[in-house]
Amino acid sequence: MDFQGIHDRLQAIQAPGLQGADEPREPDPENKKDKGRFGDPFVLVDAKLLPAFLQVCRDDERLNMDLVADFTATDPAKDDENLWINVQLLSIGQKHRLAIKCMIPKANAVMPTSVPVHRSCQWHEREAAEMYGITFEGHPDPRHILLPDDWVGFPMRKDYEFPEEYHGISCK
Amino acid sequence: MTSTAQETHEPTITRSDEEVVLDSGEREFMFDVRTQDMEVNFGPQHPATHGVMRILMRADGEVCTGAQPHLGYLHRCAEKIGENVEWLQYLPYTDRYDYLAAMNNNLGYSMAVEKLMGVEIPRRALMIRTICAELNRIGSHLIAFGTYGLDLGAFTPFLYMFREREWMMALFEKICGARLTYSYIRIGGVFNDAPPGWLSEVERFCDTFEEKWKEYCDLLMVNHIFVKRTADVGVIPVDMALDFGLTGPMLRGSGVDFDLRKDMPYELYDEIWKDKAFEIPVGTGEKGTLGDCWDRVYVRVMEMMESIKIVRWCLAAIEPGPVIADIPKTLRVPPGEAYVGIENPRGELGHYVVSDGGKVGVRVRVRGPSFVNLAVLEAILPGALIADAIAIIGSTDIVVGETDR
C-alpha cells in the first residue's frame, strides 16, 4: 500500500490518536520564502495514544505493521517548544512503511511507553529518554543505556552545553 | 571480586527440568539441583563480546539464568555530530559506526540525503555503488563468520577468511585509497571512477572467492563439532523476532523471507531481482530447530555467494559514463525529512534525516541494526550454557560501533 492507502485505512478504522497527515509538496512559486517540503510523508499522532495507535497498526490485517523499525526523538530547534517523536513502522507481510510523528512539549516531556506493544521499543525509548529527557511512563527498565549512569544533562537537546570534566578527566 | 559460589547451599531438588513462564513473561528455569546464582561479567574487555560490550550474566553453575547487556562503552555521539557538521562532512562519520560495512553506511546516508534533494544518480555510479556495497557485505560476513568460528574455538578459519578480506580491502584501496573507512559513495554518486583494470580484478576476486567459499563451508559449516555447538542453540521464533524488531540475517535465520533488496528494492536491486540474478537465503532449520544459531550463520554464508552473483551481474552490465551527479560543493539540502532503510549486512540500516534547508542538518538519526538485534539477547540467553551464550552472542553478529554510535 502507498501512503495514501495507509492513511485512508487508518481513517477508516478510526485509529486512536490520528491527528492528520503531512505530505511533501513543491515550493510555492509565488512565495519566494517558501522552500516547500521534501522527503517522506508521515502521519501525526497524539503522543498520549501512541501505544494504542501502534497496536492498531499491528493488529489490523491490512496494515499489518509488525515491526517497529525505528523509534526516536528529534529536537527541531533551540527555540522550538516541542520535541518530536519519530516512529518508523515496517510491514513484513505487506511490504510497506509508515512514518509517524508525535509532538510532545519540552516543558513536560512525558508520554506512555510502547514496550507492551513492541518490545523492540524498549531500548529505543531508553535511548530517547536519556538523550532528550523524555519520561516514558511505565517503562520496565528506565535506566541510561548509552551514557554513564551519573551523566548530567540531555546531550541531544539543542541547548545542551558540553561538560567541562567528567570524573576527573578533562574534556577540553 | 568475591565469588558467591563459595558459600554452600542446600540443593533444592525439583521434579524435572522444565521451563516455567511467569505471568510477566519472564522465563524461569528449573533444574535438578539449584545452587546460588553467581553474577559474572562478560566484558567490556572479553574476547567474545566482539568489541566493548558488557553482558552482566546471572549463572547457576554453567547455566545462565539471566542476562543484561550494558552498552555505551563506545558511545561516540555520532548523532550529535550530525547536527553540527555539514551534510558532506558527516559522510566520514558514517564509515565509523559500522566499521565492517562502511560502504553500506555511506550508501544509506547518501541515499537519505539524495531522497531529500531528489537528484538523479548516473547509472554507472549505481553500478559501482552496488558492486562496492556487495563486496563489503562479503567482507563483513567474512568477519562475522570468522569470528564466530573464533568464538567456538576454531582459530584457523578466521585467518583464512582474513586472507580473502585482505584482498577485498586491497580492491577498495585501489578504488578509493582507504582500507576500512572509505567515504567513497558520495551524495550524488561515487567519488571517482574505478581505475583501469579494477573491474577485471573484481572478476578475478569473484572467481577465487567461490573456490575458497567451499573451503570455508567444509571447515566450519558442516564440521560436526560446529553443528553440534550451534544447532538447537539460541532459537529465536518468528514472533519473538518480529516483536524485537530483528532484521537482516537474524530475521531470515528465523525463516522469514524478507530482504529489503527484494521486497522494498532500492537503486538497481529491482532490476537485478527481476533478472533473477540472486535469491534470498532463508533459514530452514536443516540441522536443528528453525531460528537457531546454525541457521543464522547459514544465512550469512549463503548470502556471500548471492553477493558474488550480484557483483557478477553488475560487472556484466556496467557501461562507461559519468559517476557523479552535478551537485554543489556546499550542499544546501531542501527542507523536509526522509527515512531510508537499506539492507546492511546486519539488517536494516535506517537513516532518518531532517533538514531545514540549511547547510547543516537538524537531525541525523541512525537506526543501527546491531542495536536492535542485540536486545534479543536478554530474551534468549536465559537457559543457555555459558558456552552457548558465547555462541549466541557471536551469532547475533553485532558491531559495537553501531550499537553505541
Place this chain on the structure above:
Amino acid sequence: MLTPIEVVEVAAASPASAQGGTNMLNELLAKAPRPEFVPDWVVPLNAILIGVGILVAIVSLNAMFGTWLERKVSGHIQCRYGPMRVGWHGWLQPLVDGVKLLLKEDMIPKGADRVLYVIAPALVLSSVLAAMTAFPLSREFFFADIDLGLFFILAMTSTTTIGVVMAGWASNSKWSLYGAMREAAQVVAYEIPLGISLLVPVMAAGTFNLIEVSDMQSGGFGVLNWLIWPWVNPLMLPAFLIFFVAILAETKRAPFDLPEAESELVAGFLTEYSGIRWSFFFMEEYAAMLLFCVVGSFFFFGGFESPLTSAAGGMFGDGSVLHQLAAFTTIVVKGFAGIFLMMWLRWTLPRVRIDQIMTMGYKYLTPLALLCVLLAGIWEVFLAPYLPWR
C-alpha cells in the same frame, strides 16, 4: 624449581629402580672414583639428584620446544610464518619468552588465597615431574623401572587436577573458578576411559612395565610387532582411538580445552596468573602432552622399537650406546609425532561444549572402552593362542 613433594616422590620411586633394573646412572656413579670419607649411601642420593636435574631439564626443554613448535605449526597451518626474528626461524623465541616471564612483576591478586595461589603451580609441575620418573629414556637408561609404571603415571598425572582446582579456587576470580570446575569434571570423566582403554594393550602385553612392553614388541624389523596392528589384536585400534581422545581431554588440548577456553572464560583457571607462575602451568601442559604421547607410543606403537633401533641393534649389538641412542631418538620422535597430531587438531577444530564432553566421556567412551576390554580379553584367551603368527 624443586619442591619437597617432588623429592619425596622421586625418592619413593627410585628404590624400585635400584632393585628392578640396571640403572645406568647408578652404575656409572658407583664406578666413578670418590674420596674415602664419602659414605656409600651418597651414591644413590647423588643419582637421585642428578636424575631430578635431568627430569627438570627434559620438562623445560620440552616446554620450550613445544611452544616453539606450537607457534610454528599454528603459523604454517594459518598461512603465516610464526616467530621469525629471534634466531633461525625464531628458535630462540621460547627462551626470550621465558626470560621475559621471569622478569615480569610477581603479582598475587588482592583477595587471593596467597598460600594456595603459590603452591598450585608447584604442585602441578611436581606431579607431572613425578610421573616423568617412570618414563624410560632408553632400555638401559631410566630413572625408575617400576613394575606398575603405567599405574604410577596415571596416578601421578591425575594429581595435576588438584593443583588446577587449587589454582582456580585460590585466584578468587569467577572465570578461574569456572575453569577449575570444568577441569575437575573433565579430567575425572576421562580418566576412566583412559585407564580402561590402556587395559587392552596391557592385556596383550601382560605387563604394566613400560620397558617390558617395549621389549615385547621387538622383532619384525621393529615395525611388524607393534601392538596397534590388527594381526596382533584387532581391538587395539579402537582402544587407541579412545585413548587418544581421552589424552586430548586429559591434557586440556583442543577441542577439549574448556578449562582455559579463551573465548569463553578469558583464560580459565589461568586468568589471574602471570609471569613465571603462569609458565609453570604451560610447562605442565607440554610435559603432560609428551608423557601421554610417550605412553601411547609404548603401549600401541612399539616403544623403543623402530627400524632405526633394530638396525642399530643389529649393527652395533644390543645394549650398545648407539643402540640406546637410537631407542631414545625413536621414542622422542614418536612422542613429538603425537604432539604434532594434537597441535594439528587444535588448530583445526572448534571447541566442544562442557555437557557434550561429559556425555561423550561417560555415555560413549567408557562403555566402548569396556567393550573393547571384554572383546580383547576374549581374543587373547580364545583366539590368539591359535594364530599361526603368534
Place this chain on the structure above:
Amino acid sequence: MGFLEKQFQENVLTTKVDWLLNWCRLSSIWPMTFGLACCAIEMMAVGCAHHDIDRFGAGAFRASPRQADLMIVAGTVNFKMAERIKRLYDQMPSPKYVIAMGACATGGGPYYKFGYTVVKGVDRVVPVDVYVAGCPPRPEALLEGLMKLQEKIQNSSVIRRPARTA
C-alpha cells in the same frame, strides 16, 4: 627482578646484561586481546596472515591482562570505558607498555569537537609509550609502532641505575 633492579653501576658487564634482558623483553611483547573500535579490525589484520605480527614475537594475544605486556588501545575511548581501561592497565604486571593506535586514542580524532563523551586521548587516563597515527592506521603503521616500542625498550635500563639527569 626485585632486589636486583636498578642496583648496579653502569659498566661493561651491566650494560651487556641489560642489553640481553632488554632484547628478551622486546622480542616477546605479548599484546592483550583488546579492541575498542574500527582500529581493532586493523589490529586483527596485523595478527593475520598478510602482516603477521607473530614474526616479531608479538603474536601471542592474551585475553587476560595478567599475562599481557602490551595494551594496544585500538579505538575511541569514552568516559564509560576510560575507567575500565585504567583498571585493565592496573591489572597488567609491569613492565607494561601502551600503544595508542589511531587518531581517537591519540587525541580524540574526529570526535574531538562534538563528542561529548569522548576522552580526548587515552593519555589522559594511562601513560602511553607509542602513538600511531592514522584513522585507522594501516597494519604496517601498527607494526612500525611496535618497532618504535622495541627501540624504546632497548634503551631502558633493567639492572643499571638510570643515568642521573643534571
